Structure formats: structure tokens, C-alpha cells
Amino acid sequence: MWRRVSSLTQFVSPTKSSSILNQVSLIHVYACTFLYGFDSSIYIEDLGIIHYTDTQLAKFFFFHVLSGGPGSGKGTQCEKIVETFGFKHLSAGDLLRREIDSKSEYGSMILNTIKDGRIVPSEVTIKLIQKEMESSDNKKFLIDGFPRCEENRVAFEQIIGAEPNIVLFFDCPVEEMVKRVLNRNQGRVDDNMDTIKKRLKVFEALNLPVVNYYAEKGKLHKICALGTEDEIFEQVWPVFAACKQVI
Numbered sequence: 001m002w003r004r005v006s007s008l009t010q011f012v013s014p015t016k017s018s019s020i021l022n023q024v025s026l027i028h029v030y031a032c033t034f035l036y037g038f039d040s041s042i043y044i045e046d047l048g049i050i051h052y053t054d055t056q057l058a059k060f061f062f063f064h065v066l067s068g069g070p071g072s073g074k075g076t077q078c079e080k081i082v083e084t085f086g087f088k089h090l091s092a093g094d095l096l097r098r099e100i101d102s103k104s105e106y107g108s109m110i111l112n113t114i115k116d117g118r119i120v121p122s123e124v125t126i127k128l129i130q131k132e133m134e135s136s137d138n139k140k141f142l143i144d145g146f147p148r149c150e151e152n153r154v155a156f157e158q159i160i161g162a163e164p165n166i167v168l169f170f171d172c173p174v175e176e177m178v179k180r181v182l183n184r185n186q187g188r189v190d191d192n193m194d195t196i197k198k199r200l201k202v203f204e205a206l207n208l209p210v211v212n213y214y215a216e217k218g219k220l221h222k223i224c225a226l227g228t229e230d231e232i233f234e235q236v237w238p239v240f241a242a243c244k245q246v247i
């Protein structure tokens with residue numbers, strides 16, 4: 001089955017480190033990324049048919065990133081997005097917590113890092129995300145809480161070979177984030193005042209520069225994270241609905 005491709009560049013942008021980029025032109029890669037999961041050959045208007053091997057295709061997917069401070073509501077909105085638009089939700093924090101529970105070789109290091117409100121080394125988190133991406137049949141990913149710092153961002157681009165299509169930033173006042181985290185009641189080791197203070201400092205120093213980076217690239221959608229969950233989803237919905245029309 002062939003699918004026509006139009007207006008791709010605003011949705012996808014593989015990085016220069018992508019191995020396939022050395023072999024094909026940008027427009028090919030855009031289309032390949034865009035159409036992942038449909039075909040191992042694609043038709044592009046004006047360019048004709050391009051064939052890719054499954055291995056090459058496996059490199060490409062369509063993904064959005066959700067960013068925002070602790071308790072800003074990323075996880076909550078992800079559930080709604082998944083329900084409505086069918087993305088695969090990958091929460092970096094959940095994957096790290098699962099790793100702690102599995103008592104893997106990194107478990108105690110991850111636990112201590114999270115308790116201390118710091119960021120786990122990129123290669124550990126990326127390995128977990130990558131494993132999930134590679135084993136998922138759904139190639140539309142919603143990555144929640146990653147990248148958290150420039151090092152996360154650069155390492156992800158180098159290892160995975162692509163940038164997010166769209167980045168949502170949940171803008172929430174500090175007092176509200178603190179209130180929500182302290183009321184969360186999910187037994188998280190980092191939901192206490194001491195760790196929250198540290199997480200907020202890390203968020204401001206390390207996460208906000210990444211948000212600004214995506215803003216400069218025109219990929220950022222700022223969401224006002226104050227209001228009811230449904231009111232916030234009313235702002236989120238149009239961003240995803242616009243993409244759905246062309247997937």
C-alpha cells in the first residue's frame with residue numbers, strides 16, 4: 001500500500017548523526033520517519049518510490065516529548081493523549097523506577113540519584129528508552145520527562161539519531177507543583193519536601209535550557225498547566241489533532 005506524503009518537514013527532523021542520512025537526502029529521511037510502521041517502501045511525490053530495508057526503517061519513528069517541572073502534570077496528560085491518539089507512552093521516571101524494582105546492576109545507583117533529586121547518567125536512561133522503542137509495535141512515542149538536561153538531549157540524538165517532532169512544555173507555578181507532588185500519594189521516594197526542593201533547582205538549572213533550545217528551533221508548544229485536567233487537555237488536544245491529520 002502506498003501513501004502520499006506532503007508537508008513533512010514541520011513534523012520530523014532527523015539529526016545529522018543519523019546513519020541513514022549519509023545515504024539518502026533529507027526529504028527521503030523525513031518521509032521515512034514519517035511513514036514508519038506502514039511500509040518498507042514509500043512513495044514520495046516528485047521523487048517516486050524509495051525502498052528501505054527493515055533494519056534501516058527500524059531507526060525511524062515519530063515522537064513527541066513532554067517536558068515540565070515535577071508535578072506539572074506530564075504523566076496525567078500522557079494518559080489522556082494515549083487514550084485519544086494512541087501513542088506509546090514512555091516515562092523516563094517510570095522506566096528508572098522499574099529498573100530499581102528489578103534490582104538490576106544500576107538499581108541502587110538509580111535509587112540514590114532519584115532520592116537526591118539528581119539526574120541519572122544519560123546512557124542508563126537512554127538504554128531503557130531505546131529498549132522500549134525497539135520492542136514496541138507502535139512507533140508513535142510519547143516520551144515523558146526526557147530529555148531533562150542538555151547531556152540527555154545530545155546523547156539521545158547521537159544514540160537514536162533523531163530529534164523529537166514536537167515538544168510540549170507544561171508551564172506550572174512552583175507552589176502548585178509542590179502542592180501536587182506532596183499530595184500525590186503514590187509512594188514515590190522523591191515526593192518529599194527535601195527532594196522536591198532539589199528537583200526544582202535541577203529543573204531550573206538543567207531542564208529549562210533544553211526547553212529553550214527546542215523553543216528556538218520552533219518545536220515548543222507551551223501549555224499553561226494550571227486548571228483542571230480537562231482544561232489542560234483542551235490545550236494539548238489541538239497539537240496532536242494537527243499531527244493526526246497527516247499521519
Ligand SMILES: Nc1ncnc2c1ncn2[C@@H]1O[C@H](COP(=O)(O)OP(=O)(O)OP(=O)(O)O)[C@@H](O)[C@H]1O
Nearest residue numbers: 069070071072073074075076180183184227228229
Ligand atoms: N490539572 C491538575 N490539577 C490538579 N492536580 C493535578 C492536575 N494534573 C495532575 N494533577 C495531580 O498532580 C500530581 C502530579 O501529576 P503528574 O504525576 O501527572 O505530574 P508529572 O509532571 O508527571 O510529575 P513528575 O515529573 O514528578 O513525574 C498527581 O497526583 C496528579 O493526579
Ligand SMILES: Nc1ccn([C@H]2C[C@H](O)[C@@H](COP(=O)(O)O)O2)c(=O)n1
Nearest residue numbers: 092093094114118119120145146148
Ligand atoms: N531523564 C530523566 C528522567 C527522570 N530521571 C530521574 C530523576 C527524576 O527526579 C526521577 C523521576 O522522574 P519523573 O517520574 O518525575 O519524570 O527520575 C532522570 O534521572 N532522568
Ligand SMILES: [Mg+2]
Nearest residue numbers: 074075091093
Ligand atoms: Mg510523571
